[in-house]
Amino acid sequence: MAEQVTGIGIQIRNLYKIFGSNPESYIDAVKGGMSKTELNEKHNHVLGLKDINIDMPGGGIQVVMGLSGSGKSTLIRHINRLIDPTAGEVIVGDEDVVKMNETELREFRRHKTAMVFQKFALLPHRTVLENTVYGLEIQGLPREEQEKQARRWITRVGLDGFEDNYPNQLSGGMQQRVGLARALTNDAPILLMDEAFSALDPLIRMDMQTVLLDLQKEIRKTVVFITHDLDEALRLGDRIAILRDGEVVQQGTKQEIVLRPADEYISSFVREVNRGRVISVDMVMAPLTGEPKGMPIKSGTVLEVAAKKMTDSNVPEAHVTDASGAVLGKLAINEVISAMVTPVDHDSAAA
């Protein structure tokens, strides 16, 4: 997915956020290594984000994962500057959001970003349709055009027939579909989703994840998705950054995170993950020696599927091919199975 670069990338560079009455006067101390605890106890300021550097490629889903208090919601609000940073740069496309004046920022928010919120944040006095047109109404488009776009997305998220309902008449899942339709109608290249599905029931959440993944195949926006749920992160994320206490502890593809957790904190998350559904054959295959044997398996296939195919056709070996059919490497069933099983050291750590 990620190889096809479309949309606008986002680069976050040396971003710091200190909360308190006089954050500027502590920024140098924090850059010089003052700890979060010391800043809080001695100076009564809270270190929200510390030296964040993330490259988010255009057209992909970047997940930022962390538990509550890790600073993930603060981080996403820096991308459209709902929160001003204390220091650092947020470069979207080729513009630094931090340096924009009020008018530029407003235009940027109108045309470049759209946001979906954890608590939906719909306008209660407006119907589904009136909520959905909000972004375009703010931009000042003709009403006809607003409604045309809005109706298209209302249909796309599966809310046909609910256009004239008020948010209060809808379930949580449906309300968040309105939130999604509102953001998509804005037709901005960047979609910011702040724990968008966290308030929903598990089944509805899965449902919404599917909706998002299906949509993303056609819209190819740069999506920044905040979550506290690793399963959700692994399901959605092309790339994942894990935040703890306002710092990035690890970032990379989901396979990198599952296979090589940077520290014990991440291992403890990753331990419970169904590796067979996350790791692809590309991570396990060995360089091809000699003729390709057995059946071909497409690059990007997850281990669970590969193992099923190989056992179904009862072959111990297979070879991995790319989209054009060229052979990339070879695959043995015992390696597939051993990669699916949680490594012993993590197992014993859990016991």
Add this chain to the structure above:
Amino acid sequence: MDWFTKFPAMDTDRLTALKKAIDLGFRDFTRAYGDVFETILYPVQWFMFRVEQLLTTSPWPLVILAFAVIAWLASRSWKITIGVVITLLLIGYFDMWQDTMKTVAMTVVATIMAIILGIPIGILMGRSNRVQAVLNPILDVMQTMPSFVYLIPVVMLLGIGRVPGLIAVMVYAIPPIIRLTNLGIRLVDKDVLEAADAFGSSNWQRLKNVQMPLALPTIMAGVNQTIMMALAMVVVASMIGVQGLGLPVLKAIANQYFTLGIFNGLAIVGIAIIFDRTSQAYGKRLQKHLEVVHG
């Protein structure tokens, strides 16, 4: 120990001099600017006169019909509409039609002015803590100062009659609408405001699309309170020459005419209930979208 038993007050001569200085200062001010104020208030006077003329000279069945239509449009309730008609018929039957219309005119104009002035002030207050800090004590004074006291400067400035009465009524009735507009703006859900910002709303769009609509039910409660306060002030304002139901009440107090007092008092209660039920029903209708909850 003299100072212990008797409060060491400012000495009488200096106190008299002080009061005199303030009085003279204000008198000079009224002499210098009284005309200016009258000129500024001329449109108000004209509007007040027109409304009163319309209500008192139109044939009574038309007026009752108009009231019924307004009540129906605002409340969509037959009960309230019929109540309005019956109340007005009773008032007319007991020969208080003209006075009642004058009082209604005064209340309506005072309320409209209070809304025009009060809502923008309330919005400013809702958006700035500094404005709130300055205005809150002023509103406290306006609400607790005995209403007779500020009749004095108004009369000195503008003399007696409709317009000074109107100003006095308005000053007395404006605090609730300012306070409740402020409160309404401040109670708007922060998440929804953040969403409005995230989509790039300008300040005006934020106010128009989010803050005002969501504050409207609270503001309507303020309008309702303002109407009630304006009606309560009508009797006091009759002391400075405002005609209407207050004048017979004042006469009844002076001469101990019990029945006259009761009748006119009940007429005030009657129109108070009309205004109250109608404006409350309208306020409730504005919140209709909040009632239907997914279940």
